[in-house]
Amino acid sequence: NIKVLIDMKEVVFLNSGSIGTLLSGNSMIKKVGGKVVLYNTSDYLDNLFKITKLNLAFDIHKDKDDAERTVLN
Secondary structure, three states: OOEEEEEOOOOOOOOHHHHHHHHHHHHHHHHOOOEEEEEOOOHHHHHHHHHOOHHHOOEEEOOHHHHHHHHHO
């Protein structure tokens, strides 16, 4: 049961390659019953994920505590 928390605090830009890497990793982990959670996303990233509908593919939370509660359930 793999649980991955990714802190996005220092991320100021995502290109197609980095988005592809996130999607690929997310897919591989979900296939084995794991979970990927992104947290500390900026307004820019929140908007990017909404526009591209990637917010439907990723579990996104504003802070680490909320993200940790999610993976523990």
